Amino acid sequence: MAFRNLGIKEEVIKVIEEENFEKPFEIQEKAIPFVLDGKDVIAQAATGSGKTLAFGAGIIHICKREEKIQALVLVPTRELAEQVAGSMKKFSKYNFLKTTVVYGGVGMAAQIKNLKNADIVVGTPGRILDYITRRIIDLKFLKVLVLDESDRMLDMGFIRDVERIIKACPINRQTLMFSATISPEITHLAKKYMINPMKVSVESYVDPSNLRQFFYDVNEREKFSLLAHLLKNEDSELTMVFCATRRRVDIIAKKLDSQGIDILAIHGGFPQNRRLRIMEEFQNKKIRILVCTDVAARGLDIKGVSHVYNYDIPNESKDYIHRIGRTARAGEKGKAISLVSNRDGKNFENILRNPKLSIKKETLPEFERLSIETKVHDSHRKSVGRRNFRRERSIYGGRVNFGRRKGRFNRSYGNHNRDKRTLGRKYDSGRRDNWKRR
Numbered sequence: 020m021a022f023r024n025l026g027i028k029e030e031v032i033k034v035i036e037e038e039n040f041e042k043p044f045e046i047q048e049k050a051i052p053f054v055l056d057g058k059d060v061i062a063q064a065a066t067g068s069g070k071t072l073a074f075g076a077g078i079i080h081i082c083k084r085e086e087k088i089q090a091l092v093l094v095p096t097r098e099l100a101e102q103v104a105g106s107m108k109k110f111s112k113y114n115f116l117k118t119t120v121v122y123g124g125v126g127m128a129a130q131i132k133n134l135k136n137a138d139i140v141v142g143t144p145g146r147i148l149d150y151i152t153r154r155i156i157d158l159k160f161l162k163v164l165v166l167d168e169s170d171r172m173l174d175m176g177f178i179r180d181v182e183r184i185i186k187a188c189p190i191n192r193q194t195l196m197f198s199a200t201i202s203p204e205i206t207h208l209a210k211k212y213m214i215n216p217m218k219v220s221v222e223s224y225v226d227p228s229n230l231r232q233f234f235y236d237v238n239e240r241e242k243f244s245l246l247a248h249l250l251k252n253e254d255s256e257l258t259m260v261f262c263a264t265r266r267r268v269d270i271i272a273k274k275l276d277s278q279g280i281d282i283l284a285i286h287g288g289f290p291q292n293r294r295l296r297i298m299e300e301f302q303n304k305k306i307r308i309l310v311c312t313d314v315a316a317r318g319l320d321i322k323g324v325s326h327v328y329n330y331d332i333p334n335e336s337k338d339y340i341h342r343i344g345r346t347a348r349a350g351e352k353g354k355a356i357s358l359v360s361n362r363d364g365k366n367f368e369n370i371l372r373n374p375k376l377s378i379k380k381e382t383l384p385e386f387e388r389l390s391i392e393t394k395v396h397d398s399h400r401k402s403v404g405r406r407n408f409r410r411e412r413s414i415y416g417g418r419v420n421f422g423r424r425k426g427r428f429n430r431s432y433g434n435h436n437r438d439k440r441t442l443g444r445k446y447d448s449g450r451r452d453n454w455k456r457r
């Protein structure tokens with residue numbers, strides 16, 4: 020099947036040719052005919068399946084350059100908002116539609132200015148609802164509403180915001196819902212707000228012949244040593260190391276750095292600008308290892324991820340699937356490696372229960388047992404010197420602002436008075452010097 024046979028507009032075909040997309044992905048082949056036909060669609064498709072083009076082609080099909088919001092795409096995270104908006108801009112460049120992106124955590128002025136003449140809006144539910152309430156966003160001309168990564172939006176507690184946004188949309192709109200998993204909540208939402216939706220699904224967007232999934236049965240105390248060994252010895256391109264919590268990311272990042280392994284770290288606790296910069300550095304392959312929480316796995320299309328490590332095992336197979344979906348994309352090879360200790364046993368059993376997943380046990384390699392603590396305690400943090408703070412700066416892509424955030428910084432390291440008298444000033448100047456050097 021060729022793209023032209025799906026009925027996609029010629030201007031979009033031109034972009035597809037420029038992008039060298041040879042033939043439609045399964046989700047595109049299945050969903051685009053319904054989407055172009057104006058039907059409501061529920062599509063079970065995960066990141067990397069090519070779903071952006073599946074709904075993008077539909078949006079471009081019925082929207083005109085009118086400087087009125089005709090399409091709204093709701094996504095769970097800011098990173099995904101940027102990514103989807105980028106794709107929409109690309110796909111609609113010969114139709115001259117204006118796409119704008121809105122999400123929280125950044126200033127409103129520029130977003131409000133851009134919204135004035137936008138045809139397509141991509142954003143996260145909180146900020147979109149905020150603009151609707153303030154009457155900055157008017158949805159009366161809306162033709163298409165897309166709920167992207169719907170399962171994630173619900174998992175993240177956006178259900179009420181999403182419902183309020185849906186209610187602000189005209190009734191005679193087209194609704195397209197994309198979700199990696201179709202849970203009862205998703206079905207309920209669809210029943211409530213969609214009209215005779217067509218259902219399409221793709222089996223798996225990861226080509227099993229390209230993805231090797233295996234696990235190591237490892238002692239919790241030796242987990243870090245094994246990770247460090249694998250990171251040093253595996254022949255890899257880009258690597259993502261998933262941890263369960265922000266705190267785990269902080270600790271593992273610090274420990275890897277202390278082993279001389281160049282890494283970046285990201286989690287939802289970082290300010291938005293820093294998160295964007297870190298992802299950019301990772302995508303540009305400046306530093307090839309990213310230690311992260313699941314936030315980074317949500318919907319992002321990062322090219323060239325050859326290895327995914329589950330340092331902590333997620334408790335649901337859908338999170339595991341989201342994670343491994345970062346690798347073996349677009350015909351490339353990938354490895355998903357889980358480090359399973361007795362602490363992860365129960366979670367891992369859940370994952371193994373999924374009949375679609377085939378994860379093989381691998382024999383432990385010979386590796387050096389590193390004698391470093393498994394936990395970095397706050398008391399330890401208090402005693403580390405300036406050298407290590409600099410180092411922390413490099414871990415996180417050089418974005419720790421010691422000057423302005425002095426108060427917060429002191430609080431988190433629990434050494435308020437000493438820092439106030441001496442360290443604060445030192446960091447201030449240190450930061451500026453470092454900043455210049457970069």
Ligand code: AMP
Nearest residue numbers: 040042043044066067068069070071320
């Ligand atoms: P998405 O799931 O929309 O994030 O798309 C995942 C990646 O696949 C993106 O980098 C797209 O540019 C790419 N892509 C989408 N459709 C195709 C296609 N038909 N052929 C090749 N690559 C594609």
